[in-house]
Amino acid sequence: MTDTAKEILVETINLTKRYGQLTAVDKLNLKVEKGSIFGLLGPNGAGKTTTILMLLGLTEPTEGKALIAGYDSTYNPIKVKSIVGYLPDNVGFYTDMTGIENLNYTAELNGLDPKEAKKRIYDAIERVGLKDAANRKVGEYSRGMRQRLGIADVLVKDPPLIIMDEPTLGIDPEGVRELLALIKTLAREDGRTILLSSHLLHQVQEICDKVGIFVEGKMIACGTIDELGSQLLAGQQLQIEVMAEPFGEALIDTCKTIEGVNDIKVKGHLLTLKCSKDIRKQLSRTLANRGYELLHLYLRGVSLNDIYQRYFQKEGYHGAEGYAGD
Numbered sequence: 001m002t003d004t005a006k007e008i009l010v011e012t013i014n015l016t017k018r019y020g021q022l023t024a025v026d027k028l029n030l031k032v033e034k035g036s037i038f039g040l041l042g043p044n045g046a047g048k049t050t051t052i053l054m055l056l057g058l059t060e061p062t063e064g065k066a067l068i069a070g071y072d073s074t075y076n077p078i079k080v081k082s083i084v085g086y087l088p089d090n091v092g093f094y095t096d097m098t099g100i101e102n103l104n105y106t107a108e109l110n111g112l113d114p115k116e117a118k119k120r121i122y123d124a125i126e127r128v129g130l131k132d133a134a135n136r137k138v139g140e141y142s143r144g145m146r147q148r149l150g151i152a153d154v155l156v157k158d159p160p161l162i163i164m165d166e167p168t169l170g171i172d173p174e175g176v177r178e179l180l181a182l183i184k185t186l187a188r189e190d191g192r193t194i195l196l197s198s199h200l201l202h203q204v205q206e207i208c209d210k211v212g213i214f215v216e217g218k219m220i221a222c223g224t225i226d227e228l229g230s231q232l233l234a235g236q237q238l239q240i241e242v243m244a245e246p247f248g249e250a251l252i253d254t255c256k257t258i259e260g261v262n263d264i265k266v267k268g269h270l271l272t273l274k275c276s277k278d279i280r281k282q283l284s285r286t287l288a289n290r291g292y293e294l295l296h297l298y299l300r301g302v303s304l305n306d307i308y309q310r311y312f313q314k315e316g317y318h319g320a321e322g323y324a325g326d
């Protein structure tokens with residue numbers, strides 16, 4: 001391993017799950033670096049939950065393997081359980097017990113020393129912002145509060161890896177913002193590794209270091225948002241927005257002379273250049289040399305939404321529910 005190589009905490013090798021004729025997960029090869037936030041992204045039925053269950057050793061792969069810190073989840077489920085904290089999409093708590101009582105129960109189940117348990121529970125409750133509600137019955141909690149209690153529950157076990165299935169589902173926007181901020185601190189401040197599944201694009205874009213896009217059991221793209229954007233743009237026209245003074249035909253003609261500019265659209269004083277390559281440097285130099293003042297120069301990026309839809313279209317996926325609601 002080189003100095004710059006990052007430790008891999010989660011790895012799948014040709015991980016496959018078939019239910020009869022249906023291939024829920026198809027030869028998945030995934031690597032998640034220690035300390036990073038990885039988003040499994042895809043519409044309902046894409047295979048995200050099945051992947052998570054195999055990672056946890058709760059479902060056996062039909063082929064291939066899932067490794068957590070090098071341990072095969074199928075053959076070392078107890079070791080894997082000691083490394084992973086799991087937050088399912090619908091956390092089950094005893095609704096007639098308080099938040100604290102539920103966490104105490106988890107601590108007991110995990111055989112924690114009572115003194116250590118008390119400290120961890122207090123810290124976790126504080127961390128997730130449930131101090132004021134800690135002695136209320138969970139039946140009175142909102143979904144967002146339950147999710148935060150779910151994170152506290154995971155933190156009581158203090159795992160280096162946390163896997164969350166659709167953590168933000170059904171939570172109001174303010175609650176989502178708080179939850180995402182909290183998830184981010186678990187990686188950035190504690191150095192924990194987070195793997196979460198989601199179909200809520202903008203949220204994932206906001207906090208994930210890398211995402212894997214799932215369609216019908218296959219991971220069709222994986223990388224940072226920027227990497228996915230450049231893969232998507234490869235071989236396609238780039239769009240560069242330009243505003244410069246003085247505006248006029250001479251400015252448009254000057255832009256046309258630059259190699260790589262194929263077409264120019266004009267809207268008010270905004271020029272949109274369709275280019276076969278990124279010509280921003282040449283353009284700014286040329287305009288400066290000819291006495292223009294550059295007011296605006298922008299390479300139109302690709303949002304995760306574009307990436308998601310474009311990849312789905314490529315694969316012939318036309319379902320809409322997977323990327324609604326974000």
Ligand code: ATP
Nearest residue numbers: 019022023024042043044045046047048049050051
């Ligand atoms: P969702 O967000 O809706 O849970 P997902 O991406 O997590 O979607 P999975 O739950 O992993 O998707 O399901 C993948 C496919 O496998 C679906 O077609 C689903 O119907 C099927 N599937 C999942 N579990 C089983 C099972 N126990 N038996 C048969 N088919 C299953």
